[in-house]
Amino acid sequence: MAPVTLKSVTKSYGATPVLHGIDIDITDGEFVVLVGPSGCGKSTLLRMIAGLETITGGAIEIGGRVVNDLEPKDRDIAMVFQNYALYPHMTVATNMGFSLEHRGGSKAEIAERVQWAAGILGLTHLLDRYPGQLSGGQRQRVAMGRAIVRNPQVFLFDEPLSNLDAKLRVVMRGEIKGLHQRLGVTTVYVTHDQVEAMTMADRIVVMNGGKVEQVGAPLDLYDRPANLFVAGFIGSPSMNFIEGVVTNEGFAALDVTLPLTNSAPIGTKATYGIRPEHLTLAADGLPAKIALIEPMGSETQVTMTLGGHTITGVFRERIAARPGDTIHVRPDMNAIHLFEAATGLRIQ
Amino acid sequence: MKTDLSPRMKTALYGLMCVLLIPFVFPTWWMITSSVKPISDIFAFPPDLWPRRFDFSTYAQVFELQPFARQYWNSAYIAALVTGGTMVISSMAGYAFARIKFPFSNAIFMVVLLGLLIPSEVTIVPLFQIFLGWGMINTHWPLILVPIFGAPSVFATFVMRQFFIALPVELEEAARVDGLGRFKIFWTIALPLAKPALGAVAIFTFLHSWNLYLEPIVFLSSTQMFTLPQALTQFTDAYGGAMWNIQLAAATMTAIPVLLVFIVAQKQFVEGLAHTGLKG
Numbered sequence: 001m002a003p004v005t006l007k008s009v010t011k012s013y014g015a016t017p018v019l020h021g022i023d024i025d026i027t028d029g030e031f032v033v034l035v036g037p038s039g040c041g042k043s044t045l046l047r048m049i050a051g052l053e054t055i056t057g058g059a060i061e062i063g064g065r066v067v068n069d070l071e072p073k074d075r076d077i078a079m080v081f082q083n084y085a086l087y088p089h090m091t092v093a094t095n096m097g098f099s100l101e102h103r104g105g106s107k108a109e110i111a112e113r114v115q116w117a118a119g120i121l122g123l124t125h126l127l128d129r130y131p132g133q134l135s136g137g138q139r140q141r142v143a144m145g146r147a148i149v150r151n152p153q154v155f156l157f158d159e160p161l162s163n164l165d166a167k168l169r170v171v172m173r174g175e176i177k178g179l180h181q182r183l184g185v186t187t188v189y190v191t192h193d194q195v196e197a198m199t200m201a202d203r204i205v206v207m208n209g210g211k212v213e214q215v216g217a218p219l220d221l222y223d224r225p226a227n228l229f230v231a232g233f234i235g236s237p238s239m240n241f242i243e244g245v246v247t248n249e250g251f252a253a254l255d256v257t258l259p260l261t262n263s264a265p266i267g268t269k270a271t272y273g274i275r276p277e278h279l280t281l282a283a284d285g286l287p288a289k290i291a292l293i294e295p296m297g298s299e300t301q302v303t304m305t306l307g308g309h310t311i312t313g314v315f316r317e318r319i320a321a322r323p324g325d326t327i328h329v330r331p332d333m334n335a336i337h338l339f340e341a342a343t344g345l346r347i348q
Numbered sequence: 349m350k351t352d353l354s355p356r357m358k359t360a361l362y363g364l365m366c367v368l369l370i371p372f373v374f375p376t377w378w379m380i381t382s383s384v385k386p387i388s389d390i391f392a393f394p395p396d397l398w399p400r401r402f403d404f405s406t407y408a409q410v411f412e413l414q415p416f417a418r419q420y421w422n423s424a425y426i427a428a429l430v431t432g433g434t435m436v437i438s439s440m441a442g443y444a445f446a447r448i449k450f451p452f453s454n455a456i457f458m459v460v461l462l463g464l465l466i467p468s469e470v471t472i473v474p475l476f477q478i479f480l481g482w483g484m485i486n487t488h489w490p491l492i493l494v495p496i497f498g499a500p501s502v503f504a505t506f507v508m509r510q511f512f513i514a515l516p517v518e519l520e521e522a523a524r525v526d527g528l529g530r531f532k533i534f535w536t537i538a539l540p541l542a543k544p545a546l547g548a549v550a551i552f553t554f555l556h557s558w559n560l561y562l563e564p565i566v567f568l569s570s571t572q573m574f575t576l577p578q579a580l581t582q583f584t585d586a587y588g589g590a591m592w593n594i595q596l597a598a599a600t601m602t603a604i605p606v607l608l609v610f611i612v613a614q615k616q617f618v619e620g621l622a623h624t625g626l627k628g
Contacts, residue, residue, distance in 0.1 A: 073527035099526035
């Protein structure tokens with residue numbers, strides 16, 4: 001276990017900068033998720049921590065040691081790749097013991113460690129099989145086994161669940177989290193799936209365009225997003241955004257005035273943010289015309305037009321209405337977000 | 349591949365395949381059966397699919413008329429060395445062109461590929477001059493060195509490069525994280541996975557060397573040094589006429605290693621292609 005520190009880390013491909021001065025402190029044993037849309041630089045950053053990409057500027061420290069110029073094998077890290085990267089011509093046991101073998105481990109030690117890791121991951125009966133004979137979930141476990149068998153200081157996961165089906169992804173999510181709780185190894189996990197990030201992370205680093213937008217605990221990001229990007233990225237379905245102006249009566253936006261309790265100066269041009277799940281049905285609420293209604297069983301998702309704005313609401317109730325009908329909705333006054341129109345930064 | 353053909357269509361398809369097989373199988377069949385016929389029966393019309401009389405003495409005469417065992421050995425060891433050498437050089441060169449970043453790598457690869465465009469007939473005279481200068485005429489060195497560093501190796505390098513380019517780079521990255529250096533990655537990860545391509549290279553190179561005809565007749569002059577394709581032309585009577593049955597017996601024996609190599613390497617092809625441990 002070791003802390004990982006990134007100090008003003010930059011990366012450029014030729015004249016094209018892709019990472020702009022990344023600063024992140026990951027404490028010992030922490031589970032940090034790098035999340036962001038495709039092309040935001042999260043995988044590049046992870047590969048730089050692993051040593052698979054060179055660093056253009058700044059410093060990366062693992063366990064207090066600057067590792068900028070160290071080969072991946074000398075960084076004491078283990079990595080799980082998106083496509084598992086299991087050696088197809090080796091058995092599960094050989095795959096898992098491969099790194100120990102090349103680091104001069106004795107046969108007995110390797111066998112012991114492989115058995116230990118296989119026991120944790122439920123792979124004992126698969127040790128003699130080849131990767132081609134395994135299911136996606138089993139391959140994923142082997143990839144994890146290969147990582148833990150060496151007892152590294154840091155685990156790096158590069159979108160490890162993206163090749164699995166939705167059901168298996170949920171199972172593996174739990175297994176990875178359980179593994180982290182059991183082993184307590186510092187973990188950096190990359191995903192573009194914000195649900196994965198929210199459910200697994202101790203802290204989330206939201207990235208966009210090669211920059212860190214916000215770092216924080218999952219619920220902090222959910223409750224107090226620092227800017228429009230984070231507000232829109234965290235949460236599913238996405239937060240509703242309505243542009244308008246702060247007035248004495250509330251927040252004026254086209255044909256509707258939304259309730260507001262904040263200290264923003266009157267006349268401030270802003271974006272009003274309300275999460276779909278923070279709208280409730282209320283007879284004295286604002287009238288909204290239903291465009292699309294999607295019953296999910298446990299909840300109902302409704303796309304509607306409110307004062308000329310298309311918004312989404314998620315309700316616990318089963319709604320006996322049809323597209324074209326009008327319902328009345330009220331935003332939760334404690335869950336309203338306001339962002340500056342010009343900068344997109346949070347006002348309250 | 350699963351097909352939904354009706355039994356009638358399947359029968360028709362197999363029938364068609366059997367018909368198409370004839371032009372491929374008949375020459376081999378004719379060669380083998382004619383090798384045990386008396387010479388007067390070979391050109392009988394209509395041709396006999398099965399010999400009326402068997403004469404196995406042709407096989408003994410092959411060894412009496414020529415130092416055929418020695419020539420067989422010559423072809424075998426030259427083909428083995430060329431195949432081994434080409435596999436080593438083409439796999440390493442192909443890997444370098446596919447995976448190692450170095451200045452002008454693509455331009456250099458293009459220059460190397462240009463070697464394929466030059467017919468061997470064009471280079472044979474300069475090569476003769478070079479090997480003459482090195483005192484290697486009537487030795488097997490030209491037949492070993494020219495293919496290993498010539499067009500066959502270029503083609504093999506191209507095959508290997510294309511294979512290594514398609515090999516998922518994550519496998520090598522995982523190996524780097526696991527603690528392997530460049531050569532060990534090549535040796536323990538990339539090369540074992542390249543068996544299908546190596547099999548193709550081995551078949552191609554072995555056949556090319558085994559069938560080499562122009563170079564032996566230019567570089568070799570003594571029967572003891574001859575290779576098989578060259579030796580096959582030597583089975584003639586006092587008037588220069590071909591001794592067909594003996595020549596075909598020699599040709600049959602010449603074809604056996606080719607068939608063996610193909611059968612062995614073909615299995616390697618299928619095994620290699622079946623192994624893919626990546627996402628699924």
